[in-house]
C-alpha cells in the first residue's frame with residue numbers, strides 16, 4: 001500500500017503543513033516522539049497525509065519511508081482522508097462469528113475499495129473495527145456514527161439506495177438555491 005497522493009489536494013496539504021509546527025512544538029525533537037506526533041497529527045486531521053508524513057520525517061531527521069513503515073505497522077493509523085460517509089464494519093468475535101466478514105466483503109465490492117481506503121470521489125471510506133459494544137446485534141456496522149445491527153447484504157444495498165436518494169435531494173436543493181439566488 002502506498003500513500004494516496006491522488007486523494008489529497010495541494011490546498012489541503014498546504015493547510016495541514018501550516019498547522020504542523022504547532023503540533024511538533026509539543027514534543028521533543030527525538031525519535032521517541034515519532035508515534036506520539038503521528039497520533040497528534042491524526043488526531044487533528046483524522047489521517048496522515050503524504051505531506052504530513054514528509055514533514056514529520058524532516059522534523060525528526062528520518063526518511064519518509066521509515067516514518068511510513070513505522071506508521072503502517074500500527075493499525076491505528078489511516079492514510080486516506082475520511083470519506084463524507086464513514087463506514088465501519090465490526091470484526092469483533094461476535095460479529096465475525098455472525099458473518100461480519102461477508103458484510104465487509106459486500107461493502108468492499110460495492111465501493112471497490114479495501115478497508116482503510118476512501119473512494120476516489122471521497123464520498124465513502126471503509127474501515128474494519130474491533131468490538132463496538134453492541135454484540136447482541138451482531139453483525140454490526142457503524143455508518144456515520146449510527147450503529148446498524150443484524151447487518152445483511154440486502155441492508156448494504158439498502159444503505160446505498162438511501163445515500164443515492166439523499167444525494168439527489170441535496171443536488172436538487174442546491175439547484176433550487178442557485179436558481180433562486
Ligand code: FES
Pocket residue numbers: 090091092093094095096130131132133134135136138140
Ligand atoms: S463484536 Fe461486534 S459489536 Fe461486539
